[in-house]
Amino acid sequence: MHKESVFLRLWTYLRNYKGSLFLAIFLKVLSSVMNVLEPVILGLIITELTANLLDMAKGVSGAQINTAYIFGILVIYFIRGLFYEVGTYGSNFFMTNAVQRSIRDLRDDLSEKINKIPVSYFDKHQFGDMLGRFTSDVEVVSNALQQSFLQIVNAFLTIVLVIVMVLYLNFSLALIVIACVPLTYFSARFILQKSQPYFKKQADALGDMNGFVQENLTGFNVIKLYGREEVSAEEFREITENLRDVGFKASFISGVMMPVLHAISDMAYLIIAFIGALQVLSGTLTIGNMQAFVQYTWQISQPVQTITQLAGILQSAKSSLERIFEVLDEPNEASEVTETLSHDLTGQVSFRDVSFQYTADKPLIRHFSLDVQPGEMVAIVGPTGAGKTTLINLLMRFYDVTEGAITIDGHDIRHLSRQEYRRQFGMVLQDAWLYEGTVKENLRFGQLQATDDEIVAAAKAANVDHFIRTLPGGYNMEMNQESSNVSLGQKQLLTIARALLANPKILILDEATSSVDTRLELLIQKAMSKLMEGRTSFVIAHRLSTIQEADKILVLNDGQIIEQGNHESLLAAKGFYYDLYMSQFAKTQI
Structure with missing residues (x-):
């Protein structure tokens, strides 16, 4: 994107409301003209009054105040003032209308774009930086357009008109x-x-x-x-x-x-x-024109100062536009849909010689292969940085594999619609996320067509129905913005109920019990067991007590499966998994 083109790109939003924009500019021109005419009109009155008074002082026969002339000029002055006020108010009104609608369209495009760009973009940009582009940067542009644009138009017009008038006068x-x-x-x-x-x-x-x-x-x-x-x-x-x-x-x-x-x-x-x-x-030179020159001296210095001060605001707006358009110019997630799902998935998952790297020349996963049958529970353990979360990111298509392929029921997931494919998944994460709204709305988030009876059934299955009914308002209680009016464990149970209601074919549980006490962990485990019944499940856990019933346990290190088996076989092998298990439970067994 060429930096000098950002204001031209902004015009693509403004031109949708060019009627209001041009009307605002026309009215601003009108008010500027009326403003510049004021000293000349006042000068006519002063000149006439001075001449009349001098004639009267000299005793000129029939000398008197020319009230008809002065009244006529005052009427012109009043009409001028009326046009000036209408022009000033109207220009601000129509400019505000055009700018706010254009900024709304810009925000809508940003919101739509943010749902289309790949997850990797968010890994490279801080949350605060992204938030700033949506809020402060857009506001800078809005203020620059709404306040500075008309001021600059008025300043340039005033300078030009004043120069024309003073050249005409003297x-x-x-x-x-x-x-x-x-x-x-x-x-x-x-x-x-x-x-x-x-x-x-x-x-x-x-x-x-x-x-x-x-x-x-x-x-x-x-x-x-x-x-x-x-x-x-x-x-x-x-x-x-x-x-x-x-x-x-x-x-x-x-x-x-x-x-x-x-x-x-x-x-x-x-x-x-x-x-x-x-x-x-x-x-x-008439005395009226002399006072006009005095007024024009002030009128011409003020807009020059305005232009100088607003130059910094426009520069800030330009920088903000560059940041906004950087987001809008980001390429969307690659979409090569060649296959469609004619039926729901059974949950058969295969990793076929998968390799992946976040950055070039730094491979994380190398030649990874795995077959998971429908309904199996697969646990993934390993040290930090081993590639556990990366596997889930690849499975969810937050990233695409560098080499190899991941298939679901025989379909290469890169050939499926992301939206259709992800609809088959349910996720319960370590950081339970709920949004501002009622408990019922949060539970229905994954299945918008769910009935109230289905919501209650899912809550009962997740062992959270009793807790919900004790809340003020029950299912209709409003969650606050931070969801701090319920405990962390209760939020986790609510997310499990939400996943149950969505009825996914494949489940992903990422450290779902790592931040709760042992008693609540047992309650959550019971809810998760209900959730995993008949579903293919991938469980990432540091607490090995939560995965002892897994059909397969994968021990990862440096992106490779170094051990694989069930709980008993891995303990018998006395390898990496054995060391992890003993580090957590040895003291309790002494």
């Missing part, structure tokens, strides 16, 4: 007003360049402070336990002192801008007042 004074443009621009730009590094340091220091506060609040009990309160407070003071220093420098240097720009405007005022006064006295 050429010599116009040169002074025009000279303010580059002088104001380069002065503001110089100050911004000096203050920008300190704003960057201020943002970094603020991030350090937020990170420190979050970390210390999360580990507050540990800090109290080890008596680190004073050390923590001292570290926080150092961070806030740094934030104070860089914040002061950023605010002070950027605060110099307004006095400098006002000084330039004041200097222009003095020059125009002096030269203009001479021209008024000589009769080559």
Whole structure:
């Protein structure tokens, strides 16, 4: 993606609402014109009043205030103000309408894209980074469009219109007003360049402070336990002192801008007042046009300052757009569907000479082969990094094998639709995931057509029905965002009930009991036994007590099966599995 094309790509979203966009620009042009006309119209009134008063002071016969003329100009001024207010409000209204709808479309595309890109993308990007692209980056673009775009249009229009008006009114004074443009621009730009590094340091220091506060609040009990309160407070003071220093420098240097720009405007005022006064006295300039020049001096310095300040906002928007389009440009998961499932799977699984590597030249699984019959329970054990979770990732097609093939009921899984294929699976993971909603909605997540009776039956089979009924609201109780209003073990039982309700043909249980106490572990094991009845099951476990009834136990190390058999045969072999088992249970057998 070419960086200079991001704003053109953004136009593909805005052009769907170009009616509102162009109407907003037209109304902004209208309000800018009305704004620039104000000094001239006021000048006509001032000139007429001054002339009338001078004639009256000189005693000119019949001299009086030309009320009809002045009233007519006031009516024009009122109409001008009316058009200005309508243009200002209307431009903001229609711009907001176009921008918010375009940003909604952009968010929808991001949401749709996130469901199509491969899992490997999420392994390479931090969660916070991805969240930032969906939230803060999109908001930066939204604010830049909604606020900055019209301001820039207004600024450029004002500069052009003011130059036209002053050239029309008086050429010599116009040169002074025009000279303010580059002088104001380069002065503001110089100050911004000096203050920008300190704003960057201020943002970094603020991030350090937020990170420190979050970390210390999360580990507050540990800090109290080890008596680190004073050390923590001292570290926080150092961070806030740094934030104070860089914040002061950023605010002070950027605060110099307004006095400098006002000084330039004041200097222009003095020059125009002096030269203009001479021209008024000589009769080559009306006093009304002189005051118009004074107003135009301010009108032309303010938009130059606006353009300078908004340049940084547009640069941030450009960076945010690049990050957003990086996600949208990611290739989707490969899809080469050549086979369809005419019936549900029986659960016969084969790994045929499978090799896999996450990164080139770093093979993890090499020439792995395994046959699993329908209804068998296969346990996978081994040290960290042995390839246990990788096997499950390959089986679920979160990744595709580098070499060899995985087949289900004889079908190469790479030739099946991922959605159709994954519908045959159920998973219970170590980190039980529930979303904000009712208990009933969470259980129905895997089978949206399930009836209330089927939900209750699944909950009873998972030994969680009694617990649910004790909750306030029972099955209709709302789970909070973190699911913290139930315990970890209860969440695990709910996920088992959810898997039961989905009625999968193949089950994957990944460390499902590793974070609960022994009593609850027995209850979960009983629920899992019910869940595994008649289904092919793959169980990853560190607690060997949970897999002693497995039909096959695979002992992995460095991506290879180093031992294979049932519990009794592996203990009799006194190999790697025997050592693992004795390390967990030797003390209880003494």
